Amino acid sequence: MSSAPLVGVLALQGGFEAHEKVLRRLGADTRQVRVPADLEGLQALVIPGGESTVMTLGIEREGLGEPLRAFAAGGRPVLGTCAGMIMLDRLHLGVLDVLAQRNAFGRQVRSFEADFEVEGVAGGPVHAIFIRAPWIAEHGPGVQVLAEVDGHPVAVRQRNLLALSFHPELTGEDRLHRFFLRMLD
Numbered sequence: 574m575s576s577a578p579l580v581g582v583l584a585l586q587g588g589f590e591a592h593e594k595v596l597r598r599l600g601a602d603t604r605q606v607r608v609p610a611d612l613e614g615l616q617a618l619v620i621p622g623g624e625s626t627v628m629t630l631g632i633e634r635e636g637l638g639e640p641l642r643a644f645a646a647g648g649r650p651v652l653g654t655c656a657g658m659i660m661l662d663r664l665h666l667g668v669l670d671v672l673a674q675r676n677a678f679g680r681q682v683r684s685f686e687a688d689f690e691v692e693g694v695a696g697g698p699v700h701a702i703f704i705r706a707p708w709i710a711e712h713g714p715g716v717q718v719l720a721e722v723d724g725h726p727v728a729v730r731q732r733n734l735l736a737l738s739f740h741p742e743l744t745g746e747d748r749l750h751r752f753f754l755r756m757l758d
C-alpha cells in the first residue's frame with residue numbers, strides 16, 4: 574500500500590466497528606456506509622456480520638441494492654463476513670455466484686471456534702469464530718474455495734469478491750484483512 578486506502582464498512586447493522594478497528598490498525602482509512610452517496614470515492618468495501626434479514630431490509634430502505642451491485646461489478650474489492658457473505662450471494666445482491674445457507678451449522682449451539690488453513694494466507698492455520706454462521710451450499714465455476722469446515726466451503730473468492738463464513742474481526746487475527754487489502758494492489 575503506497576498511501577492509505579479508503580475502505581467503506583456497511584454500517585446499517587451488525588459488527589461494523591470491529592472491522593473498522595482492524596482496518597485502521599492495518600493503515601487503512603475507513604468510512605461508515607449508510608446511504609448510496611457514502612460509496613463515492615471508496616477503494617474497497619466490507620459488509621459485516623449481523624442479521625441478514627435486518628440487513629436486507631436496511632439495504633432496501635436506503636436504496637443501496639443497485640449501488641452496492643454496481644460497486645461490486647466495478648471490480649473494487651468487497652469483503653463479506655457471515656451475514657455479509659449472505660448479502661453477496663445469488664439470492665440477495667446476486668454478485669457472488671454462490672448459494673449461502675443460513676445458520677448452516679445449527680442455530681445457537683453451533684457457535685464455535687475452529688482452526689484451519691486458508692489458501693493464500695501464510696503463517697499456519699487461521700483461528701476463526703463462527704456465530705450462527707452460513708456455509709456455501711453451492712457455487713459456480715468462477716468461485717475459488719479457500720477453506721472448508723466439515724467439507725463445506727467457509728471462505729471463497731470470486732475475482733474481487735471475498736466471502737467468509739466466520740468473523741476475522743473478532744479474533745485479533747488480521748491476516749484475512751491483510752489478504753483483503755492486498756486485493757487492492
Ligand code: GLN
Nearest residue numbers: 622623624625655656705
Ligand atoms: N445467522 C445470521 C444470518 O443469517 C448471520 C450471523 C452472523 O452474521 N454472525 O443473518
